[in-house]
Amino acid sequence: xxxxxxxxxxxxxxxxxxxxxxxxxxxxxxxxxxxxxxxxxxxxxxxxxxxxxxxxxxxxxxxxxxxxxxxxxxxxxxxxxxxxxxxxx
Amino acid sequence: xxxxxxxxxxxxxxxxxxxxxxxxxxxxxxxxxxxxxxxxxxxxxxxxxxxxxxxxxxxxxxxxxxxxxxxxxxxxxxxxxxxxxxxxxxxxxxxxxxxxxxxxxxxxxxxxxxxxxxxxxxxxxxxxxxxxxxxxxxxxxxxxxxxxxx
Numbered sequence: 001x002x003x004x005x006x007x008x009x010x011x012x013x014x015x016x017x018x019x020x021x022x023x024x025x026x027x028x029x030x031x032x033x034x035x036x037x038x039x040x041x042x043x044x045x046x047x048x049x050x051x052x053x054x055x056x057x058x059x060x061x062x063x064x065x066x067x068x069x070x071x072x073x074x075x076x077x078x079x080x081x082x083x084x085x086x087x088x089x
Numbered sequence: 090x091x092x093x094x095x096x097x098x099x100x101x102x103x104x105x106x107x108x109x110x111x112x113x114x115x116x117x118x119x120x121x122x123x124x125x126x127x128x129x130x131x132x133x134x135x136x137x138x139x140x141x142x143x144x145x146x147x148x149x150x151x152x153x154x155x156x157x158x159x160x161x162x163x164x165x166x167x168x169x170x171x172x173x174x175x176x177x178x179x180x181x182x183x184x185x186x187x188x189x190x191x192x193x194x195x196x197x198x199x200x201x202x203x204x205x206x207x208x209x210x211x212x213x214x215x216x217x218x219x220x221x222x223x224x225x226x227x228x229x230x231x232x233x234x235x236x237x238x239x
Contacts, residue, residue, distance in 0.1 A: 001092075002147070005099035009106025009140070016113035016133075023117045023125075031181040032122055038173055039116055039129035042166065046109050046137045049162075050102065053144050056151065061158040068162055072169040079176035083183055 006054050013050065017043045034078045041071030094150055101143035108136025122181050123200050130174040138163050179211050186212070 017040060024036035045064045052060035077087050112135075115128025141159040149155045185198045199209075 001095050001099045002102070005102040009102045012106030012110040016110045019110075019113040019117040023113075026117075029122065029181070029184065031177050031184065032125070034180070035122065035125065035129060035174075035177050036116065038177070039113060039133055042129065042133050042137055042170075043109055043113065045162070045166070046105065046133075046140050049137070049140045049144055049159075050106070053102070053147055058148065058153070058156065058158065061156075061162065065158065065162050065165065068165050068169070072165075072173055075173040076176055079173075079180040082180040083176075 002053075006050060010047070010050055010054070013043055013046050017047070030082055031079070034075060034082075037078075038071060038075045041067060041074075045071075094146060098143050098147045098150075101139045101146070105136045105138075105140035105143060108132050108139060110136075112136060121200075123178065126174050126178060130170050134166060134170045137166060182209055182211060 020036050020040040020043060024033055024040065027033045027036055045067050048060045048064040048067065052058060052064075080087050109132075112128040112131070112133030115132060116125050119125045119128065141163045145155075145159040182199065189198055
């Protein structure tokens with residue numbers, strides 16, 4: 001039961017990442033691309049968590065936490081750069 | 090594992106995947122950035138929350154001890170998602186605003202302000218520069234001097 005659910009969910013998340021990639025390439029302005037990258041990071045975290053459940057291991061949670069932090073800092077840095085032309089003032 | 094918990098975990102996993110897909114579909118499909126922000130910030134964050142709850146229920150039923158890693162990830166994501174969405178919206182509004190060359194451009198390039206007589210709050214913290222900003226802010230100048238940049 002859980003295996004089928006994992007297959008469906010992993011397929012959904014993979015499709016979601018493809019859609020993110022498409023909107024990253026298409027997005028007309030820089031904030032659109034930043035938003036697409038941020039969503040892609042969140043989907044990658046979901047992929048990590050689902051893969052951890054699939055492999056029955058908890059090793060991937062550290063990686064997921066690290067990606068959440070780096071993704072957030074990256075998004076803030078990009079937007080800060082767009083707003084101010086500088087990241088650390 | 091009892092079948093009720095198994096069904097619950099499977100349901101939460103499918104729900105999480107579906108919400109992640111719906112959020113990204115919204116991101117790809119909606120017309121402008123201010124509407125596009127809704128998909129990733131709400132649906133995708135909810136989806137990953139469902140996945141994390143599923144794994145939080147799944148691992149203790151396998152005989153492993155309960156751990157707070159999932160809660161930590163969920164808490165971190167739920168705190169940072171609105172902040173990053175706010176920053177993206179701010180960058181978008183300021184870039185559109187810098188492109189305004191005449192006062193009437195403000196009404197066509199920017200999304201409508203939140204209320205009558207009120208401007209977007211993010212313009213209140215900008216130091217005064219140029220003629221257009223004076224016409225748009227209408228009384229936000231005093232606040233700008235109190236707060237300084239950021």
